[in-house]
Amino acid sequence: MGENVSMPDPATPQSQSPDPTAAQFYLNRELAALEFNFRVLSQAQDARIPLLERLRYLSIVANNLDEFFEVRVAVLKHHHSYGSAAPGPDGLSSAEILTRIRQRVLDLVSAQYATWHDDLGPALGAEDIHFLTHEQWSDRQRRWLRGYFENEVLPVLSPLGLDPVHPFPRILNKTLNIAVVLHGRDAFGHEGHMALVRAPRSLPRIIRLPDEVCGPGDHFVFLAELLQSFADLMFPGLDVAGSYQFRVTRNSELVVEEAEVDNLAHALSEELLGRGYARPVRLEIGNDCPQSIVSMLIANFELEETDVYRCDGPVNIIRAGSICNRLDRPALKFPRFTPRLPGGLDVESRMFDVLRQRDVLLHHPYESFGAVVDLLRQAAQDPEVLAIKQTLYRADSDTPLVDLLVEASRNGKDVTVVIELRARFNEEANIRLAMRLQEAGVQVVYGVVGYKTHAKMMLIVRREDGHLRRYVHLSTGNYHQANSRLYTDIGLMSANPEIGEDIHKVFQQLSGLGPRLQLKRLLHSPFTLYTSVVAKIERETANARAGKPARIVAKLNALNEAHVVEALYRASEAGVEIDLIVRGACTLRPGLPGLSERIRVRSIIGRFLEHSRVYWFANDGNAEVYCASADWMERNLLRRIEVAFPILDPVLAQRVYDETLANYLADNTHAWLLDANGRYARAAPGDALAHDAQQTLLDKLCP
Incomplete structure (x- = not known):
């Protein structure tokens, strides 16, 4: 299930440490994405999982494979036909990649139908x-x-x-x-x-x-x-x-x-x-x-x-x-659960009063997306609210958010919605959504030419005591209510003035084509997010070389940006301890002697689709934690409008670390561990107590 790699010679002197840019130290991104489906298929084969859910996993594999061919294979075949693609960091040509893809797909299809006939059929x-x-x-x-x-x-x-x-x-x-x-x-x-x-x-x-x-x-x-x-x-x-x-x-x-x-x-x-x-x-x-x-x-x-x-x-x-x-x-089927209202909120909570006092963290699906709906509902009906701005990348057709945006516009609010028309496989639905909002008087914009707007942001402007105050909601996931019950995501509601000012500037840029921004709190792609991530990795590297404690923990959907991988390799060489929780494709090879010995990579495949992105840097005892809409991928860091937002409240920051990082690093039942050859092996409890990260959160947050 992996790729062979020429391992560095353990006897190589430290002065001749491996070149972190060498092609042999990078897994291919398309093959890494394909391997994810073998881990999903294992869910269909797992007798511990309820039977109909296993059947659903089998269907998910088939759907993923469709999209893999529609997009990744299609692009590769186009490049191969026209000879227009240079090899990536792994050095493989498009012809070599297509040959390897075919063999792995044959393996996957064979395993898929064997699971259907020999396993699921008799069990059903x-x-x-x-x-x-x-x-x-x-x-x-x-x-x-x-x-x-x-x-x-x-x-x-x-x-x-x-x-x-x-x-x-x-x-x-x-x-x-x-x-x-x-x-x-x-x-x-x-x-x-x-x-x-x-x-x-x-x-x-x-x-x-x-x-x-x-x-x-x-x-x-x-x-x-x-x-x-x-x-x-x-x-x-x-x-x-x-x-x-x-x-x-x-x-x-x-x-x-x-x-x-x-x-x-x-x-x-x-x-x-x-x-x-x-x-x-x-x-x-x-x-x-x-x-x-x-x-x-x-x-x-x-x-x-x-x-x-x-x-x-x-x-x-x-x-x-x-x-x-x-x-x-x-x-x-999986047992039903009821998401709780987050942060001590209840159905009577006046959201603006709460947010003036403190930030509110939302951890979906364990905590209810209804809090976001309540915030927008109260904004739409509040006579003191003057303006609402929101991005929509993917939104379900029957989400109450769209109705509330329409209501807000009809109530005289200035409503601006940035709709990403090019959200893959959602293009037609988003065009219909844009037309509906425009008919209701909402100002609809489509972002920036050449850059998909992937950031998840809501901004509410309210007049209070003769002054304007901004309230924001930021998230790692889409404004899609159905997905909020199926995906794990982190959201933040805040009245922090600096974050509010940053979001205001980003919306100005999206709708008015403004100049490059100087933001105080947010990391902003395609401008500062990439350079900031690399700089923070290099800061940990410098701390390790100075003998200070240094550590990086990141939870991502995918990791393939070559310069970020290179920076992580150099950090590992310097002594930084690095833990990466990467659900899907990871092109970094962990555990290479002299290069990535201090890097560990795991993938969690469970009941919910892991979707939150969290970056944590030790920062010499003054830890920083960011949540983001962006993976450490070339497209997210360099070719999209993205934001990473800091969790400034120390209590909430610790909660994010405990629930989304430490909790997942302790998982020994649904975790898959990546080795240097690109192979994944399922973690097992052994003599330790079994720990299921998602079930732990269900027990904690949805008792």
């Missing part, structure tokens, strides 16, 4: 949950399914026979399709040959059979199984010699030259129309499909044999996870 069956294949249908079930097919499916299908006047149709990204081989002559005397059936998006991909047909339990059939089994009903008078499901994945990376368009929203809308039919990058096909059909599909999609992935089961296995929300089986 033991709980009377069945995914039935056509070989398993009873006569009664077959009759019902045939009737369902004739009445609910067949009327909306448009089977297409392939011939000179019916060329190969356009196949939409990630849709289910069936290739059908036919024998015989049709009504016009034409010889049957080949046909395609595209499953309309209006049809459910999983069909539940009624209890009166199957008896007790829950019985499901994939739509693909119906389309294959009743293909003869679509082609009366012809013999069906074979039917084979397939699915094509296309490049979903939108390319809009912002500097060359007059209206970004309009340009993106036009680009989105073609996304579903962009260049193919992967073909998934059933294991039983003959090579002649595969070759025909490859030719039509202009792919290579190496782009084909055979599936030992449904090509759209991602759909299996949809039953998790449909089934009322609480014993097979």
Whole structure:
């Protein structure tokens, strides 16, 4: 599961310490991102996890793999085709990376379907949950399914026979399709040959059979199984010699030259129309499909044999996870919990009164996102509030925040919302959101040309005793209420004047294209965040060389910025103790003799998606802690609008350290430890007491 590396010779004199910029000391970012999915798949295989949640993890792997091909593989293939990409810090060419990706994806797909057949299938069956294949249908079930097919499916299908006047149709990204081989002559005397059936998006991909047909339990059939089994009903008078499901994945990376368009929203809308039919990058096909059909599909999609992935089961296995929300089986799901209100707040709290007295920390999902909603609701209805400014990167369609922004505008507040139209796979929803807000009189801006606005900020301006006071909410996560129950994130609500002034300046820059800012408290990408992170690492390095205690702890989603990795290597060489909690891709190799012996990297995969970013620096006994929207990635540090905000209250700072850092460093049940070769091994309690970081927080904050 890793990459081989030439280890430094332990006998090398210290004066000849390893070069921290050498390619051999960097893992490849795409391969590191792919490895994350093996850790997620292990959750689907873990008998300690409730069964339906294990099925959900299997679906998550399939979804992640889709996005991996739509974006990362698509970009790599583009660069490879045009020879436009120089090797990264790891020194690998795009051709080498694509070759390694294929092998690892083959391993992952094989493990995925083995988990489906050998592990989850029998376990679901033991709980009377069945995914039935056509070989398993009873006569009664077959009759019902045939009737369902004739009445609910067949009327909306448009089977297409392939011939000179019916060329190969356009196949939409990630849709289910069936290739059908036919024998015989049709009504016009034409010889049957080949046909395609595209499953309309209006049809459910999983069909539940009624209890009166199957008896007790829950019985499901994939739509693909119906389309294959009743293909003869679509082609009366012809013999069906074979039917084979397939699915094509296309490049979903939108390319809009912002500097060359007059209206970004309009340009993106036009680009989105073609996304579903962009260049193919992967073909998934059933294991039983003959090579002649595969070759025909490859030719039509202009792919290579190496782009084909055979599936030992449904090509759209991602759909299996949809039953998790449909089934009322609480014993097979994670126990429910109720997030508490943070920091002594209650439903009667007047948020402005509280924030004038103290900062409030929110640790989601253990503490309720409702506190943020309450703050905005009170602002929208308070006659003393003059202005509200907010960024929206991803927001769920039914979030009350949007309604409150509309209400605030109608109540006469000056409301400005920065919407990131280019938030990947949220572009269409964000365009609709922008239009709705504009219709309500909200001033909507789209940020800065060339830089995605990824910062999570809310600013409220209120008149108090003849003066203006600013209140802010900052977060490591999106203003997405559903995700606040699934992702771990840190939020801060504050009336600190310096932080408020900093946020005011950032919003001015976003809406008014202002000059480079001098901020007092915030670290701001693409200006000061990168240089500040490197400088703080170098400060720890200098402290270690001076014989002072020196330590760095960071919790991130990903780490791949080469100069940050280099700075961490030099810090380790100098004696700095470094602990990194990196959920996903990490290109740093820990534990290399003479280079990264003092660096430890772990990944936590649990019930909740780890999403908070926290940076902690010992600073010679005057510890600093920042929470951020930014990972230590090139795009976050150099090509996005990001903010990292300090936790200034010592009590809250200690709480952030204890809950998000020390707690996770103690995890020995859901932690994966990275070695120098890029391999992950699951931590085990051994003789120690088992410690589950997420469950510890549930017990502490949601008793």
